[in-house]
Every structure is written in structure tokens, then in C-alpha cells.
Amino acid sequence: MIKITFVASDGERREVEIEEGETAREAALYNDVPGIDGDCGGVCACATCHVHVDPEWIDKVGRLMHDGMEADLLQFAEGTTEYSRLACQIPMKPMLDGLVLHLPEQQY
Template sequence: MPKITYVDHAGTARTVEADVGSTVMEAAIRNNVPGIDAECGGACACATCHVYVDAEWVDAVGPAEPMEQDMLDFASDVRATSRLCCQIRIKPELDGLTVITPARQG
């Protein structure tokens, strides 16, 4: 199972195992990772699962689709590496992925 590391805004890291085919958001919710609110349950209808993809993983994760880009307009402190983690599907190549949660969601 791929491992995903979530680093909160204070620098605390939590590494969890994620099922291939699930999303980075689903893995966070299943493992009670703080900082991922996921109010819409992964429907790309809010911005409460906003994360920053670690720079070394940006190419592997790929770019946001247009609908996700539109929803990022509702996120706080959007950066070039911002993504909604409900839209990042876990695949074996993402083993070791690191994402950072913002200081606040939405």
C-alpha cells in the first residue's frame, strides 16, 4: 500500500497507508488526519480538503482539472502547488507522497 505523509501547518507529520484507487482525502479521513475537513465528502464542491503538494511530487500528481481549479478560488492562501486532495487519486507511483495542510481551510 502506498504511504502518504500529511504535514500540518505547524510541521507535524503523519504518515498513513492508502488504498490504491482511493483519494488522498479519503485516506486522510479514514485515518483522522487533522486539517482535512472534506465538507462535501469528495465531490469537488468545496475547498475544505485544500493541500499543498510537496514540490518534489508536483509532476507525479499532475495538474488540477478545470473544475478543481474553479473550486480552488474558494480556498485560503492558494499557491502554485495547491490541490484539492479529493481529486488526487492514489496510485502505486505516489508511494511517499507528501502534502501540507494550510493553516485554515475554506
């Protein structure tokens, strides 16, 4: 199992576990983490799974590619930063064990 910590904008931390191969979106939904709705089912079409990757983890997760669907969606999301990603586009793998993801202030 791989651990992820979701940090709400008020600082509340939720540590959850997920199997390799699932995504950070599933980790949030399976554990009722507030602020991640994942309305489109994880097919990169809604941006309701927007997260800010902790700066210490951004290189391992990978930065947003600026010429893809994920970037197209995030340009309309509120609170985007250089650390923004969609949780449904973060497949979990052992190298991400301990990952920290922050919820944008607009999502709660």
C-alpha cells in the first residue's frame, strides 16, 4: 500500500492508503477526503480533482504538461499554481509513497 497525505486549506491532514496502480483521485474518493469530487470518473474532463502537489514532491509526480488535456482543464480551475495537477492523472507507484497533496482553498 502507498500512503498519501491530503492537506486541507485549513491545515487538517488526512493520511490514506491506496494500492499501486490506482490514482490519487481514487485514494481521496475511497476515503471520503473532502474537496475531491472526481465527477467525470477520472477521465480528465471535469477538474473537480484539482490538487496542489507539495513542492517537495513535484519532481517525482511530474509537473503539468502545458500542451495537454490536463492543462486545458486546469486553465479554467480556480486557484491554480505551478504545483497544480489533477489527482486522476497521478497514478500511484511505490516511489510516491508518502506523497503530500494540498487541496486548493476553493475546494472543501
